[in-house]
Amino acid sequence: xxxxxxxxxxxxxxxxxxxxxxxxxxxxxxxxxxxxxxxxxxxxxxxxxxxxxxxxxxxxxxxxxxxxxxxxxxxxxxxxxxxxxxxxxxxxxxxxxxxxxxxxxxxxxxxxxxxxxxxxxxxxxxxxxxxxxxxxxxxxxxxxxxxxxxxxxxxxxxxxxxxxxxxxxxxxxxxxxxxxxxxxxxxxxxxxxxxxxxxxxxxxxxxxxxxxxxxxxxxxxxxxxxxx
Amino acid sequence: xxxxxxxxxxxxxxxxxxxxxxxxxxxxxxxxxxxxxxxxxxxxxxxxxxxxxxxxxxxxxxxxxxxxxxxxxxxxxxxxxxxxxxxxxxxxxxxxxxxxxxxxxxxxxxxxxxxxxxxxxxxxxxxxxxxxxxxxxxxxxxxxxxxxxxxxxxxxxxxxxxxxxxxxxxxxxxxxxxxxxxxxxxxxxxxxxxxxxxxxxxxxxxxxxxxxxxxxxxxxxxxxxxxx
DNA sequence: TTTAGGGATTAGGGATGTCTAATTTAAGTA
DNA sequence: TACTTAAATTAGACATCCCTAATCCCTAAA
Ligand SMILES: [Mn+2]
Ligand SMILES: [Mn+2]
Ligand SMILES: [Mn+2]
Ligand SMILES: [Mn+2]
Numbered sequence: 001x002x003x004x005x006x007x008x009x010x011x012x013x014x015x016x017x018x019x020x021x022x023x024x025x026x027x028x029x030x031x032x033x034x035x036x037x038x039x040x041x042x043x044x045x046x047x048x049x050x051x052x053x054x055x056x057x058x059x060x061x062x063x064x065x066x067x068x069x070x071x072x073x074x075x076x077x078x079x080x081x082x083x084x085x086x087x088x089x090x091x092x093x094x095x096x097x098x099x100x101x102x103x104x105x106x107x108x109x110x111x112x113x114x115x116x117x118x119x120x121x122x123x124x125x126x127x128x129x130x131x132x133x134x135x136x137x138x139x140x141x142x143x144x145x146x147x148x149x150x151x152x153x154x155x156x157x158x159x160x161x162x163x164x165x166x167x168x169x170x171x172x173x174x175x176x177x178x179x180x181x182x183x184x185x186x187x188x189x190x191x192x193x194x195x196x197x198x199x200x201x202x203x204x205x206x207x208x209x210x211x212x213x214x215x216x217x218x219x220x221x222x223x224x225x226x227x228x
Numbered sequence: 229x230x231x232x233x234x235x236x237x238x239x240x241x242x243x244x245x246x247x248x249x250x251x252x253x254x255x256x257x258x259x260x261x262x263x264x265x266x267x268x269x270x271x272x273x274x275x276x277x278x279x280x281x282x283x284x285x286x287x288x289x290x291x292x293x294x295x296x297x298x299x300x301x302x303x304x305x306x307x308x309x310x311x312x313x314x315x316x317x318x319x320x321x322x323x324x325x326x327x328x329x330x331x332x333x334x335x336x337x338x339x340x341x342x343x344x345x346x347x348x349x350x351x352x353x354x355x356x357x358x359x360x361x362x363x364x365x366x367x368x369x370x371x372x373x374x375x376x377x378x379x380x381x382x383x384x385x386x387x388x389x390x391x392x393x394x395x396x397x398x399x400x401x402x403x404x405x406x407x408x409x410x411x412x413x414x415x416x417x418x419x420x421x422x423x424x425x426x427x428x429x430x431x432x433x434x435x436x437x438x439x440x441x442x443x444x445x446x447x448x449x450x451x452x453x454x455x456x
Numbered sequence: 457t458t459t460a461g462g463g464a465t466t467a468g469g470g471a472t473g474t475c476t477a478a479t480t481t482a483a484g485t486a
Numbered sequence: 487t488a489c490t491t492a493a494a495t496t497a498g499a500c501a502t503c504c505c506t507a508a509t510c511c512c513t514a515a516a
Contacts, residue, residue, distance in 0.1 A: 006503065058464080059463080090340070119318065234473065268473070270496085287494055
């Protein structure tokens with residue numbers, strides 16, 4: 001059963017939207033995500049249902065079947081391994097990789113995937129901190145972290161993952177050393193939600209509007225790791 | 229002007245057939261090369277002509293315009309750099325690279341091309357000995373070599389290039405050390421054209437039917453390089 | 457319980473790339 | 487020169503993926 005690149009993008013979009021919503025994914029959400037019109041989505045959903053990739057309640061939305069989930073995880077594995085490989089071995093900046101990976105993910109063979117995974121020593125996360133499904137498509141455990149926007153002043157946290165969607169934001173974050181692994185100290189939380197942090201070795205604090213801070217996911221530092 | 233992957237394959241096919249034939253390339257040749265029917269080719273030729281990629285005399289065949297040639301060389305650069313990169317950095321065998329490169333050549337960005345060219349230190353030939361157009365699309369000079377099938381007994385030659393089309397033949401040649409750079413001694417030329425050579429450090433002679441030997445291109449060894 | 461509004465689907469059409477069957481053309485042969 | 491035949495093109499169709507316009511369905515508010 002060969003899937004087109006377009007079908008794979010629909011499956012991946014449904015998977016990601018599913019994560020965010022828990023519930024069924026609606027036609028209009030998919031249309032927004034993929035920048036197509038609602039009727040286009042409806043007709044694609046017909047085809048995906050025929051192929052047993054999704055389950056559907058008409059007018060109510062869709063969810064992935066076990067088969068659909070496998071396809072999604074395979075594409076996501078491709079995407080994140082590509083991002084890691086481009087960053088590690090081909091000098092791509094942290095902010096540029098997403099677009100290239102989003103195209104190539106549909107066109108690489110199993111052999112290519114195996115080769116880059118081996119060259120990277122089977123990494124567990126991509127450059128943005130997102131988990132990479134292993135060769136049997138299981139996701140490494142470790143929760144999704146907590147949004148930076150949840151924290152109060154004077155908390156110390158470690159960045160686990162940043163959203164890889166907007167490359168301008170990504171560039172801003174990278175420039176200010178807000179990358180997976182960096183320790184952040186929350187300095188100020190403004191009433192309108194803007195959060196100001198001290199990042200890594202940087203002297204200058206960085207301010208992030210709430211909607212940006214929402215896409216930086218962090219872990220709290222264990223007491224044992226804080227040295228007074 | 230964005231070209232589809234399919235259009236790019238037509239342009240590349242026309243370029244390669246042009247090389248072999250010198251004359252105009254005919255519909256049926258393209259159909260054979262790309263494994264489609266003649267009417268399919270005709271309708272694609274209409275589109276390529278509209279886009280000024282080919283010149284055409286109806287019922288007589290086509291040739292590439294300057295613009296078409298540039299497109300062809302760009303795809304060929306992608307293809308051969310990919311082959312070199314997959315072989316050098318991702319452990320692909322000499323025989324497996326062609327298929328992967330034939331797909332990816334249409335989907336990589338300029339940035340990707342630049343990165344792999346840099347990682348390879350701007351190579352002049354691919355693993356099969358084919359010349360790689362440089363970043364301004366000029367082919368390095370150095371002729372196409374002479375077919376091994378042209379030589380007589382007791383000649384010493386160096387392999388310059390082998391056809392990368394048939395991966396089984398390629399595997400056979402690689403297994404017997406007939407690769408670009410290897411020195412060959414022609415041992416016997418049978419009346420029906422089969423040629424038997426001693427390759428590299430190998431003790432066992434290797435026999436190649438005429439049609440295979442025709443696709444191994446070699447250079448004669450300069451007198452100065454032969455040590456008595 | 458009816459109805460308005462918004463989201464989803466159906467209807468119909470366009471572009472791309474492929475096919476088979478029918479027709480036309482070129483070119484060699486008689 | 488006329489005929490034959492192989493190659494190329496035209497005609498018409500289908501699958502995929504997209505669109506706009508029209509219609510249908512669900513739900514929440516009156
Ligand atoms: Mn994609
Ligand atoms: Mn990522
Ligand atoms: Mn190709
Ligand atoms: Mn090659």
